[in-house]
Amino acid sequence: DADVTQTPRNRITKTGKRIMLECSQTKGHDRMYWYRQDPGLGLRLIYYSFDVKDINKGEISDGYSVSRQAQAKFSLSLESAIPNQTALYFCATSSPLGPQETQYFGPGTRLLVL
Amino acid sequence: QQQVKQSPQSLIVQKGGISIINCAYENTAFDYFPWYQQFPGKGPALLIAIRPDVSEKKEGRFTISFNKSAKQFSLHIMDSQPGDSATYFCAATIPGKLTFGTGTRLTIIP
Numbered sequence: 001d002a003d004v005t006q007t008p009r010n011r012i013t014k015t016g017k018r019i020m021l022e023c024s025q026t027k028g029h030d031r032m033y034w035y036r037q038d039p040g041l042g043l044r045l046i047y048y049s050f051d052v053k054d055i056n057k058g059e060i061s062d063g064y065s066v067s068r069q070a071q072a073k074f075s076l077s078l079e080s081a082i083p084n085q086t087a088l089y090f091c092a093t094s095s096p097l098g099p100q101e102t103q104y105f106g107p108g109t110r111l112l113v114l
Numbered sequence: 115q116q117q118v119k120q121s122p123q124s125l126i127v128q129k130g131g132i133s134i135i136n137c138a139y140e141n142t143a144f145d146y147f148p149w150y151q152q153f154p155g156k157g158p159a160l161l162i163a164i165r166p167d168v169s170e171k172k173e174g175r176f177t178i179s180f181n182k183s184a185k186q187f188s189l190h191i192m193d194s195q196p197g198d199s200a201t202y203f204c205a206a207t208i209p210g211k212l213t214f215g216t217g218t219r220l221t222i223i224p
Contacts, residue, residue, distance in 0.1 A: 004157070031210060040123065042203060042216040043158070050210065090157050096210065100146055100165070103212055105157030 003027045004106035006091050012112045013081050021076045021109050023091030030095065032074040033103065034058075034066060037088040046089075049074060050096075081113045117141055118206050120215030127222055133191040135218045137204035140185065144206035144213070147180065149189050152201045152217075161202070162189070194222045 004025045013019050023032065034046040035058075045058030047066040055066060063085060067075045078085055088110050092103040119138045127133045139147075148163035164171040164178040164187065171178045175194075180187040191198055199222050204215040 040216060042120070043214040045211070045213075048211070092157070094210075100163065101207065101209065102148070102160045102163075105159065107155070107157050 004091060004093055004104055006089075006106040006109050008109060009107065010110045012114065014114050015082055017081050019078050019081055019111075021078075021089055021091075021111070023074045023076070023106055025072050025091075025093045025104075025106075027093050027095070027104060028071075029093040029104070030071065031093060032068065033092040033094075034064075034074065034076045035090045035092065036060065036085075037090060037108075043090065046076065078111075078113075081111075083113045086111060086113045117213050118204060118215040120204050120218060122218060123216065124219045125221070127191075127194045127220065129194060129196060129222055129224050131194050131222075133189075133194045133198065133220055133222070135189045135202055135204070135220070136186065137188065137215050138184075138186045139206045139213075141206070141208075141213075142185070143208055145209070146207040147178070147187050148205050148207065148212070149176075149178065150203045150205060150214075152203065154200075158203055191220075194220075196222045196224065198222050 007022045030051045033048040035043045049068045065077045091106040094103045149161045150158035151161040152158040162173050162176050175192045177190045202218045205212045
């Protein structure tokens, strides 16, 4: 069973539509993250949350919002999708262990905005 | 701006050869340097990591070399195998936050 799950795995939507990507984890980690991956740009941090009441913007948060519904759930929303939000989206979790903290990634959601 | 620069973008190595991927960073506050490996259709997974007070870390065929004064580190894959074909990301950490390089797509050919 996967420790970090993402739904949906693939999504096609149209410009202007609101969509939500969901992430669930069974690792018991307090920290959760949303990244997007684009060819040649690597993984860029969108939002992160260190616990249920904590939400922080990453380097590319414009056009996105998040909700931390519980320790195990962290959702990413695109309020009004645009084509340049077409990307591969990853959720990750971690537990604070000082500098040697490891992030555990979900399988990703491939999003296409037409 | 890219705080962690990675090269090359793609790399083709013959089976049995040595694969070398290089990274450079600018922020001296980074205190941990992991490498993540990503196979197609999967999320990245931690491969190997090094602390800045160590110059080399070896795990099996994978070695990280770290040069603190030059702010550079590299991944060496010895005796490269087709199963090593994947995308590799270097990263640098400030506690709780990873900054990734742009990735290297490695292909091992027979």
